[in-house]
Amino acid sequence: MSKILIRKGRLIDPLQGLDAEKDILIEKGKIKAIGDELFELEAQIIEAKGLIVCPAFVELHAHLRDPGQEYKEDLESGSRCAVAGGYTTVVCMPNTSPPIDSPETAKYIIHKAEKVGLCRVLPAGTLTKGRKGHELSDFYALKQAGCVAFTDDGSPLMDSKLMEKALELTAQLGSFVMNHCEDDRLAYGHINDGYVSSLTGLASRPASAEDLLVARDCVLAYRTGGHIHIQHLSSSLSVDIIRFFKEKGARITCEVNPYHLLFTEEELLRSYSRAKVNPPLRKEEDRKALLEALKDGTIDCVATDHAPHAPHEKGLLERAMPGMIGLQTALPMMLSLVREGFISLKKMIELMSCAPSRILRLEDCGNIKEGSKANLVLFDPDKEWMLEEGTNLSKSKNTPLWGKVLKGKVLYTIFEGRMVYRDVQ
Numbered sequence: 302m303s304k305i306l307i308r309k310g311r312l313i314d315p316l317q318g319l320d321a322e323k324d325i326l327i328e329k330g331k332i333k334a335i336g337d338e339l340f341e342l343e344a345q346i347i348e349a350k351g352l353i354v355c356p357a358f359v360e361l362h363a364h365l366r367d368p369g370q371e372y373k374e375d376l377e378s379g380s381r382c383a384v385a386g387g388y389t390t391v392v393c394m395p396n397t398s399p400p401i402d403s404p405e406t407a408k409y410i411i412h413k414a415e416k417v418g419l420c421r422v423l424p425a426g427t428l429t430k431g432r433k434g435h436e437l438s439d440f441y442a443l444k445q446a447g448c449v450a451f452t453d454d455g456s457p458l459m460d461s462k463l464m465e466k467a468l469e470l471t472a473q474l475g476s477f478v479m480n481h482c483e484d485d486r487l488a489y490g491h492i493n494d495g496y497v498s499s500l501t502g503l504a505s506r507p508a509s510a511e512d513l514l515v516a517r518d519c520v521l522a523y524r525t526g527g528h529i530h531i532q533h534l535s536s537s538l539s540v541d542i543i544r545f546f547k548e549k550g551a552r553i554t555c556e557v558n559p560y561h562l563l564f565t566e567e568e569l570l571r572s573y574s575r576a577k578v579n580p581p582l583r584k585e586e587d588r589k590a591l592l593e594a595l596k597d598g599t600i601d602c603v604a605t606d607h608a609p610h611a612p613h614e615k616g617l618l619e620r621a622m623p624g625m626i627g628l629q630t631a632l633p634m635m636l637s638l639v640r641e642g643f644i645s646l647k648k649m650i651e652l653m654s655c656a657p658s659r660i661l662r663l664e665d666c667g668n669i670k671e672g673s674k675a676n677l678v679l680f681d682p683d684k685e686w687m688l689e690e691g692t693n694l695s696k697s698k699n700t701p702l703w704g705k706v707l708k709g710k711v712l713y714t715i716f717e718g719r720m721v722y723r724d725v726q
Contacts, residue, residue: 310349330718369398387678404446468527537590574621609697
């Protein structure tokens with residue numbers, strides 16, 4: 302395996318407390334040395350002056366559509382998107398066809414991703430068989446096959462007794478439950494209950510639908526001692542509920558998507574169905590509450606909820622499938638919050654790398670130290686670019702950011718000592 306010498310990059314590692322210009326020598330897939338003026342005659346040289354060098358990003362929540370919906374995305378195209386966005390570990394959701402409710406499907410995903418070889422793809426297993434909400438999956442068998450968490454993502458588990466049992470069982474296995482918290486008896490519409498729904502007359506998905514299930518899951522986590530991970534948080538009241546139960550010692554983690562941090566429901570008036578997501582974009586007061594929760598640590602990490610769809614599935618707003626692609630745009634979106642002073646660069650890296658690694662209990666991610674696996678991203682925080690036909694690596698292009706100038710670009714991604722992405726003129 303070739304050696305790589307990264308010279309004079311700004312190394313930021315929140316876990317190690319590092320923020321300094323350093324050289325990094327990579328050999329045999331691991332970080333051999335970190336220091337000043339390192340020299341290695343046979344190494345590939347990366348001149349990183351002016352670039353940020355940090356632990357590669359870890360994605361807790363992505364839809365790679367493989368198996369069954371490969372016309373939207375597959376493990377190869379999804380992996381290419383991931384490394385172009387700085388991610389070397391991706392947790393893929395189980396709403397595939399067939400769903401990831403059997404060891405065979407989980408192993409198919411792991412083995413195919415290994416064959417592609419660009420990044421590590423870790424499957425989340427279904428919470429219930431067939432994602433139907435009636436009978437719990439075989440958590441033990443799925444974990445043995447490589448599943449790192451359990452969720453019926455996109456289909457909230459409404460049965461409270463089953464959720465209680467799932468939290469108890471996954472706790473015994475040293476795993477956790479992820480839940481899409483929207484009460485589907487209330488969230489039967491298309492967009493947030495607010496100004497835009499009043500203007501358009503479209504049926505809504507009120508924030509109360511999220512708040513109810515977040516409260517239930519927090520109570521059950523508190524009572525059982527199980528670990529619940531709340532997916533794509535969007536409501537200000539849900540933030541308060543999670544903060545309250547965290548202070549009481551409940552095992553709760555949660556994520557937020559970049560688009561809930563940057564956009565409000567009014568983006569629908571500009572981007573139409575490209576801005577349709579579940580849970581929906583909400584009000585400015587919700588967006589501000591999410592930003593405050595990033596600062597005070599109530600929100601643990603950032604996840605993209607990368608959700609590719611074909612053009613014909615993003616037609617009329619009321620018929621469009623919900624979701625945006627996001628693996629390649631997460632970095633520039635988060636950097637915009639850094640430039641505006643909402644979070645520091647160090648905090649951004651913690652949210653995108655260290656924290657999701659901690660939630661997944663991955664010891665070989667989220668840090669840069671001698672002897673550890675070389676999973677790194679090098680990015681230029683000021684480089685401008687566009688997501689368009691020539692730069693988009695997804696099979697889909699459903700995002701409000703299509704064709705717009707973005708600031709902040711990954712230039713190199715290194716996965717276990719191999720350069721898997723390079724974008725240098």
